[in-house]
Amino acid sequence: MTAKGPAVCVGPDIDTDLVIAGRYLRTKDHSVWVEHVFEDLDPSLAPLLEGSVIVAGKNFGCGSSREQAAVAIREAGVVAVVAPSFARIFFRNAINVGLPLIECDLACTEGCLVTFDLSEGWVEAEGKRHSIHPLSPRMQAILSAGGLVEYWRNHR
Amino acid sequence: MATLSERILNGTAGEYVDRKVDRAYVHDGTGVLTLEAWKRIGSERLTDKTRLSMLFDHIVPANNSTTATLQHELREFARGSFMHFSDVGCGICHQIMSEGVVLPGEVVVGADSHSCTLGAFGAFSTGVGATDMAGIWLTGETWFRVPETIGIHLSGTFYGAAEAKDLALTYVSRLGMDGATYKALEFTGDGVLGLSMDDRLVLCNLSVETGAKAGLFYADDVTVQYLARTGQMVQPQVTEPCNYVQELTIDLSEIVPLVAVPHRVDTVKPVREIAGLPLDQIFVGTCTNGRYSDLARFARIVKGKSVAVRTIVVPASKAVLAEAIRTGVLTDLVDAGCTIGTPGCGPCLGAHSGVLGEGEVCLSTANRNFRNRMGVGAAIYLGSVATAAASALEGEITEPEVN
Numbered sequence: 103m104t105a106k107g108p109a110v111c112v113g114p115d116i117d118t119d120l121v122i123a124g125r126y127l128r129t130k131d132h133s134v135w136v137e138h139v140f141e142d143l144d145p146s147l148a149p150l151l152e153g154s155v156i157v158a159g160k161n162f163g164c165g166s167s168r169e170q171a172a173v174a175i176r177e178a179g180v181v182a183v184v185a186p187s188f189a190r191i192f193f194r195n196a197i198n199v200g201l202p203l204i205e206c207d208l209a210c211t212e213g214c215l216v217t218f219d220l221s222e223g224w225v226e227a228e229g230k231r232h233s234i235h236p237l238s239p240r241m242q243a244i245l246s247a248g249g250l251v252e253y254w255r256n257h258r
Numbered sequence: 259m260a261t262l263s264e265r266i267l268n269g270t271a272g273e274y275v276d277r278k279v280d281r282a283y284v285h286d287g288t289g290v291l292t293l294e295a296w297k298r299i300g301s302e303r304l305t306d307k308t309r310l311s312m313l314f315d316h317i318v319p320a321n322n323s324t325t326a327t328l329q330h331e332l333r334e335f336a337r338g339s340f341m342h343f344s345d346v347g348c349g350i351c352h353q354i355m356s357e358g359v360v361l362p363g364e365v366v367v368g369a370d371s372h373s374c375t376l377g378a379f380g381a382f383s384t385g386v387g388a389t390d391m392a393g394i395w396l397t398g399e400t401w402f403r404v405p406e407t408i409g410i411h412l413s414g415t416f417y418g419a420a421e422a423k424d425l426a427l428t429y430v431s432r433l434g435m436d437g438a439t440y441k442a443l444e445f446t447g448d449g450v451l452g453l454s455m456d457d458r459l460v461l462c463n464l465s466v467e468t469g470a471k472a473g474l475f476y477a478d479d480v481t482v483q484y485l486a487r488t489g490q491m492v493q494p495q496v497t498e499p500c501n502y503v504q505e506l507t508i509d510l511s512e513i514v515p516l517v518a519v520p521h522r523v524d525t526v527k528p529v530r531e532i533a534g535l536p537l538d539q540i541f542v543g544t545c546t547n548g549r550y551s552d553l554a555r556f557a558r559i560v561k562g563k564s565v566a567v568r569t570i571v572v573p574a575s576k577a578v579l580a581e582a583i584r585t586g587v588l589t590d591l592v593d594a595g596c597t598i599g600t601p602g603c604g605p606c607l608g609a610h611s612g613v614l615g616e617g618e619v620c621l622s623t624a625n626r627n628f629r630n631r632m633g634v635g636a637a638i639y640l641g642s643v644a645t646a647a648a649s650a651l652e653g654e655i656t657e658p659e660v661n
């Protein structure tokens with residue numbers, strides 16, 4: 103599964119509060135999360151996200167284990183998040199809601215094209231290819247189904 | 259060479275793997291959410307039920323009719339599905355899984371962060387979310403990222419009143435609350451030989467307080483003998499030199515009685531530095547320190563005396579309670595003025611039977627002292643069983659005597 107998108111750069115240790123603030127959680131309406139995603143980090147980010155690849159610093163998704171953070175990023179149309187490391191619970195949540203994550207320390211230039219293939223295990227930016235651990239077959243299937251519940255609805 | 263996690267998960271650090279799980283368990287709290295996700299998936303049939311357990315421990319017996327109704331639905335589901343079911347009064351999920359269920363080399367998942375406790379048997383045991391668990395109910399499988407490992411090398415033996423809990427607080431304070439995020443901890447070295455299974459369970463229990471995904475001991479003669487007493491015959495695991503991303507060396511003889519002060523587990527002080535701090539409650543129990551050996555050690559110190567402060571003792575399981583009755587430990591505790599709770603989590607999560615009032619101070623043998631956990635506006639200090647016993651007799655934080 104190859105995909106690509108222009109990079110949106112964010113820093114290290116972005117916690118889930120910065121992804122979607124606690125004040126917007128009391129709803130099941132995903133469009134509210136899309137509207138306010140990354141609001142407390144940088145309100146100008148949200149319009150850039152559709153079709154983009156977020157390139158972040160270490161420990162992305164730390165803090166509260168709210169699953170809404172991963173859902174908000176996915177629903178905003180982000181193709182994947184690349185970071186040297188992710189917080190553990192965010193990592194599982196992201197895969198389980200169908201948001202691809204790529205563990206890689208990528209230097210980020212705003213808007214540069216990031217291409218990746220999760221089954222072959224590589225990510226490419228500015229003409230440089232980095233190898234990454236390929237996702238397991240199950241993880242790839244969950245991602246293509248759009249999340250764990252959807253995956254199992256098709257495979258039960 | 260491979261770390262124990264790599265051997266059990268059959269992959270190398272950083273790799274993503276799909277694995278069958280040998281044991282999967284939920285409790286009355288996370289079970290509710292798992293059942294919700296399960297309904298959304300909409301399947302009728304569970305995977306191999308002998309590997310699935312549901313254990314009621316968090317709010318037992320139910321504290322109000324809302325909880326009771328949720329538990330009722332969950333209980334009916336568990337009984338109808340024929341998975342292992344352990345009802346109110348049987349004990350804490352991690353403890354029951356440690357009483358001859360989890361075996362060396364197994365892959366174990368629990369819908370609770372302290373599922374890491376069972377790494378004490380040389381199993382790879384970690385916490386997963388409720389949606390993950392619903393998928394596991396369906397197929398008995400899930401995916402893992404094979405973790406890197408931090409080696410914690412232990413030497414020497416405990417001196418004075420120090421015990422496993424003090425050692426656990428030592429490594430948590432050295433690594434910090436996120437010092438081992440996504441990694442596994444592996445406890446090795448000569449110091450391990452003198453640690454009982456109960457000690458090892460304490461050390462693995464706190465591994466998640468460093469952010470670790472798992473904490474593991476290699477199964478050795480101590481493990482083999484412990485499991486033999488529960489009717490399980492197993493082989494020890496062979497240790498091999500392997501690559502750790504970080505190493506920590508701790509000499510057990512240098513460990514002193516410690517407490518974690520509010521509101522972080524990694525903020526630790528020697529008991530003697532804050533001795534004299536007045537207490538409103540002592541709580542002995544939980545998946546950290548509610549085993550028979552803990553109750554017996556507490557009773558040995560308070561026997562024939564009277565506690566000076568409200569003291570709540572909650573056995574971790576029915577087996578622990580039964581043993582305490584059989585040996586007279588329970589009588590000693592009651593005679594000393596302790597209140598005994600139903601086997602389970604007790605007030606650890608601040609939901610019932612022993613929650614604290616605003617401004618109250620508790621010394622607890624549990625693993626978390628987060629703000630408001632046992633009651634809004636209260637302060638929790640975490641310490642060993644010996645520190646709890648010495649403090650119970652004085653009504654203030656007290657350094658345990660060497661006995």
Ligand code: SF4
Nearest residue numbers: 372544545603606607
């Ligand atoms: S005893 Fe406390 S820490 Fe352990 S499982 Fe129960 S609530 Fe969680």
